[in-house]
Amino acid sequence: MFKGFKDFLMRGNVVDLAVAVVVGAAFTAVVTAFTEAFLEPLIRLVSGGGELGGTFVVNGIEFNWAMFVNALITFLITAAVVYFLVVLPLKTVQERRKRGEEDGPADPTEVELLIEIRDLLREGRREEAAGKHAAGGPAD
Helix, strand or coil, rough: CCHHHHHHHHHHHHHHHHHHHHHHHHHHHHHHHHHHHHHHHHHHHHHHCCCCCEEEECCCCHHHHHHHHHHHHHHHHHHHHHHHHHHHHHHHHHHHHHHHHCCCCCCCCCHHHHHHHHHHHHHHHHHHHHHHHHHHHCCC
């Protein structure tokens, strides 16, 4: 049970995904800090400044529209960076590969395939031997 979980975690794309999530969260924190520190005060200043800048009051309830505009700008900046630094370059590479201008991922060599087969066979033998020992049967 744990071996399958370990194999899942050790796959390259899971690690890449974890790194992407961490970097994405850090980047979002930076963009949020920027918009809260610079853009929200600017919005409040443009909308009249003072204590009620960026807000309006209806029946004693304050609506903070500057905070909403700030969150919207944070989203747009984050989405634009993801699009221009991740989506667009990957799309360009895929289009080049379709046209044959750029090679795709390299196929494994015969030696790499043989090594992989050997390792899988060894692993299968170990599991088989472990199963015999656990069942109390004779070991080879």
